[in-house]
Amino acid sequence: xxxxxxxxxxxxxxxxxxxxxxxxxxxxxxxxxxxxxxxxxxxxxxxxxxxxxxxxxxxxxxxxxxxxxxxxxxxxxxxxxxxxxxxxxxxxxxxxxxxxxxxxxxxxxxxxxxxxxxxxxxxxxxxxxxxxxxxxxxxxxxxxxxxxxxxxxxxxxxxxxxxxxxxxxxxxxxxxxxxxxxxxxxxxxxxxxxxxxxxxxxxxxxxxxxxxxxxxxxxxxxxxxxxxxxxxxxxxxxxxxxxxxxxxxxxxxxxxxxxxxxxxxxxxxxxxxxxxxxxxxxxxxxxxxxxxxxxxxxxxxxxxxxxxxxxxxxxxxxxxxxxxxxxxxxxxxxxxxxxxxx
Ligand code: T6T
Numbered sequence: 001x002x003x004x005x006x007x008x009x010x011x012x013x014x015x016x017x018x019x020x021x022x023x024x025x026x027x028x029x030x031x032x033x034x035x036x037x038x039x040x041x042x043x044x045x046x047x048x049x050x051x052x053x054x055x056x057x058x059x060x061x062x063x064x065x066x067x068x069x070x071x072x073x074x075x076x077x078x079x080x081x082x083x084x085x086x087x088x089x090x091x092x093x094x095x096x097x098x099x100x101x102x103x104x105x106x107x108x109x110x111x112x113x114x115x116x117x118x119x120x121x122x123x124x125x126x127x128x129x130x131x132x133x134x135x136x137x138x139x140x141x142x143x144x145x146x147x148x149x150x151x152x153x154x155x156x157x158x159x160x161x162x163x164x165x166x167x168x169x170x171x172x173x174x175x176x177x178x179x180x181x182x183x184x185x186x187x188x189x190x191x192x193x194x195x196x197x198x199x200x201x202x203x204x205x206x207x208x209x210x211x212x213x214x215x216x217x218x219x220x221x222x223x224x225x226x227x228x229x230x231x232x233x234x235x236x237x238x239x240x241x242x243x244x245x246x247x248x249x250x251x252x253x254x255x256x257x258x259x260x261x262x263x264x265x266x267x268x269x270x271x272x273x274x275x276x277x278x279x280x281x282x283x284x285x286x287x288x289x290x291x292x293x294x295x296x297x298x299x300x301x302x303x304x305x306x307x308x309x310x311x312x313x314x315x316x317x318x319x320x321x322x323x324x325x326x327x328x329x330x331x332x333x334x335x336x337x338x339x340x341x342x
Contacts, residue, residue: 011293016326019261043230052305054298055104055134056084057114057142060092060216064116064243064336066292069139071340073113080302085109092183092216096119101125105132108117111301113294115140118186139297142188151300153314155288157189160194160318161241165266167284168197168237169204171263174234179228180211181221181245193267195242201239209235214245221248222255229256237263243270269321269335277323285321287334292316 043270056073058066068085077084087104089096097117105114105128112134116122123143130136130148136153146152168178180197183190198208214220221244229235229252238253240246246266253259257263259281266273269287275280296314319334326335 003152014281052080052082052110054082054111054113054301055087055107055109056139056294056297057087057097057100057104057112059097059115059117061088061090063088063092063138064338065073065268065288067116068290068336069294069297069341071337072291073296073298074340075291076295078300080298082110082298082302084298089117092117092187094118097122098125101129101221105129105134109134110131111135111140113137113297113301116143117141117186118184119144119191120186123278128259135301136193137191137285137297137300137304139293140189149312150304150310151297151312151314153296154189154316155293156315156317157192158196158274159315160267160288161193161239163318163320164267164284164286165197165200165204165206166241166283167286168201168239168263168265169206171265171283172173172206172236175205175207177207177209177232177234178237178239179209179224179235180239180241180247181224182211182213182241183245184215185214190241194239195317197239197241206237214248216242216244216245218248218251221245222252223248225249226255227253229258229262235262237265240266241262242266243268243273246276246282252278260294271336273337274321274326274335277326279321283322287319287321287331289319289334290336291317291333 005286036234054077056070074084074133087100089100094117095155102125112129114194126136127148136149138146140154142152142154142168178201180194182194194211200209206269212224214224238249240249253262264281269285273285275284293316300310319331321331325331
């Protein structure tokens with residue numbers, strides 16, 4: 001979660017610097033009051049570029065994946081002299097994200113980085129952003145029709161799902177029952193992870209019993225695990241496509257005394273997920289390079305604003321993390337953080 005210092009002080013400074021309360025996150029409107037803004041005078045050489053305002057609309061609040069992506073965006077934005085305003089919907093749902101997008105559209109930032117919470121339902125509000133004059137870069141998730149986007153920067157989610165299935169097959173010895181606990185249907189990233197896992201798991205000889213959706217509720221994920229175990233005490237593995245699902249899977253297995261006996265592979269690398277990996281409750285994590293996605297997102301926004309060529313689609317590879325490599329120099333930089341380093 002964000003601390004008060006990070007959230008409010010830079011926001012106030014940026015609002016004063018912007019000389020306007022109309023900047024998203026500077027006003028008192030409840031839909032934008034969770035925003036934080038950082039401004040840097042370094043990097044840009046006094047050109048018009050220095051005044052560009054970027055807003056990053058995350059998928060949900062307090063989610064360390066988006067916090068880490070925001071850190072990468074801020075680091076890159078500094079180099080261009082851009083400001084970044086961070087907006088977090090309360091829930092990972094179109095109904096929570098849409099009012100924020102509408103409010104951001106009204107404030108007309110130069111560019112918006114956004115992670116759509118639904119590949120279809122977020123089309124109209126995001127199209128409106130572009131029609132209001134903001135350059136749009138889709139980060140993390142994307143839309144079925146990304147026609148308004150200068151670029152889409154995401155993880156290679158299908159590659160990550162396949163990687164998870166390969167690891168699972170190795171962990172359970174090439175056969176046995178596994179399940180997938182997913183987020184919500186219609187989310188581009190997690191849909192791709194789940195599908196690729198199931199396709200590859202079947203090829204590897206595993207039996208995929210079911211894919212079920214727990215939203216962002218660890219409690220729901222825990223109850224999916226418990227009810228699956230009731231009918232399938234020989235369950236061998238769980239693929240959790242998000243941190244929320246992983247947390248619930250750990251709770252569900254703990255309740256049945258099955259931690260370690262049933263293997264868990266999680267997606268992402270939040271501090272809690274890493275702790276569960278270190279404790280041996282989870283056997284592997286498929287980590288995203290959230291910082292890198294933020295950096296690339298800003299680079300694409302900068303190109304769009306400068307009128308130079310953008311790359312329509314960028315896919316960033318995942319990194320497989322185990323207890324054995326979690327402290328290595330390649331893995332450490334991809335682990336998620338609760339707040340950006342000072
Ligand atoms: O896994 C991330 C993100 O990539 C996905 O699109 C939605 O869920 C998360 O935010 C969970 O941290």
